[in-house]
Amino acid sequence: MPEEMKVNSFLINLPFNLDKKITVYRKGWATVIQTDFGLTVTYARWSGRSTVTLPVAYAGAVCGLCGNFNMDRKDDMLMRDGTLAPNPISFGQSWKVGDLPGCSSVMIPPCATLEAIEKEQRGSRVQCGLILYKNGPFRECHSKVDPNGYFLDCVYGYCFLSGRESNVCQAVAGYAEACQEAGAMVRPWRTTQFCYLSCPLNSHYELCSSSCDLTCSNLYAPVQCTTQCKEGCMCDEGFVLSGDLCVPISQCGCLHRGLYYQPGETFHPSGSCEEQCMCQAGGEVVCKAFSCGAGEQCRLVDGVQKCHPFGSATCSASGHPHYLSFDGVPFDFQGTCTYILAKTCTDASDLIPFTISVEKEDWGTRNVSVAKLVSIQVYGITLTLLQNKQGLIMGADERCDVFTVDSASEEINSSILHQLE
Known part of the structure; x- marks a missing residue:
């Protein structure tokens, strides 16, 4: 059940109210969007059911898969060009928003039984x-x-x-x-043996809850919601929703400029990263001047505005002893062992871990060493680049064979993907 949504690409917590013109809240397992002119849209992620409710003022003034709302069922399947569709597939295809990767009509396969x-x-x-x-x-x-x-x-x-x-x-x-x-009474239909639902901590199942979910946000600014009952998980007495968790009222977050933030959440309210605020326990918001660090850029990624790294840096090991770090520090170092060139040294969940090592060997004299091979460990496999074996790649631990890169690049890719499965 979604407790977050995007507004103009920004990820926000529910409920949400925009100048009393648009209200968004959770009702049972559905998310409800209401406008001040009578439009209501619901989406229940659990069942995948969506609804659109319009006031009669829009009769005959709309189009799309939901029809034209002109009280005539004979012309509901009007295509985008204004002609009647010969079949549902043509009707649906005519209202396709655009060609996106992976976008296609799906043919329903037959089922013999x-x-x-x-x-x-x-x-x-x-x-x-x-x-x-x-x-x-x-x-x-x-x-x-x-x-x-x-x-x-x-x-x-x-x-x-x-x-x-x-x-x-x-x-x-x-x-x-x-x-x-539709306002019909629904009797209990779930049992412990059929479609049983277990609700999260501090909540319980209700077949017909006639009230809106009590959230930390609407403690400050109550929202108007529909009175129809809905099935779903409701917070226990004394608990309210904070994001997707039922918490004691004392653990609620903050309301800042009309938006709700959870305790400990940091955010940039101005749409840029020149100010950073934190929601503290007790509902207090503390803000301070802020700027992104070197190599960072204030951007919106996955609905979150914050400082993100950009660009790239290159480290090199060349010649006999010459190294240049990512930050541009040059140094010379000789040795005939295996050394780590670079690896991930933090447990950041948003970074893919890797290790790159180089094995050095004597170059005809104990005073000079050169790279014998370079190994890359990533995605659970080890790739080894060999000296004097241009165009070859070797998989360590006998999990990959040796391939000729130039003539079998597709075979390499398929082998690596097979190892990842």
Whole structure:
């Protein structure tokens, strides 16, 4: 369940309120976006269900996969060029935003046992059959939300994914969510043996919570939210949401310029890195002048504005004894052992560890040494570059063979990728 979102590429904590024009908050397992003109968008990551609700003022003024909202079901599948689509695939393709890497239409593969599974599930009171069961937990919903589409989705997933329970639970939860949005009563349907959910620390499961999640942020600035009940994990009494954790109220973070920050979180509120603030325990924000260090640049990466390293530096070992460090310090050193040229020396989780070593040997006299080989350890394999073996690479520990680089670069790449799997 997402407790963070991006606003203009900046990652922020929920809930969020922009001048009372836009409000974003969590409701059960869904994230809800509401505007002051009546637009409501929900997204439940757990079930993948999304909804868009519009006021009647927008009737006939919209287009897209959701139709044109003109009260005429015959022309809902209008394509971008204004013509009726001959089939759903053409309709969907016409509303594609753009060609992105990996973007393509997906053909639904056939399932040989689909008909038999559908017949079996229709007569069942469990799994997908629970959706249709006339005396089951969704009996008050059948007249408000047609269960057949949800049932068929569940059956197809059951067939294609060999009865995987997580897929069945996702389909049933999707119908339960649609029922609650329609105002229908949903009876308990999860059990310890079927679709059981374990909630995080200091929270508990509720089938129908009619209140919004109480968060550290809305203690300072309450948000208006829908009154429809939702299924989800709710904080225990005396606890409130701080990000994705239920914490005692005394451990809440800070509200600064309308945005919520967790205790210990550092941030740059001005959109640049000229000021750095920290949220301290008790809700106090302490700010100070700040600037990025040498070799750093203030940039937005993965929604976080902070100082990031940029550029590169090169260390060299050349000639007989000559070295030049990353920071440009020259020195001479002789030796006939194996030495570490460079390696990662911190446990930073955002850095990929590596070790580069060089083996030196006599060059016809004890007073001069030259590099015999260079080894690189990265991604769990060792690559060794050999003297007088130009175009060859050797894998250590007998995990890679010797390859000719020029004529078998694809073979090298596939071998290395195989070792990484």
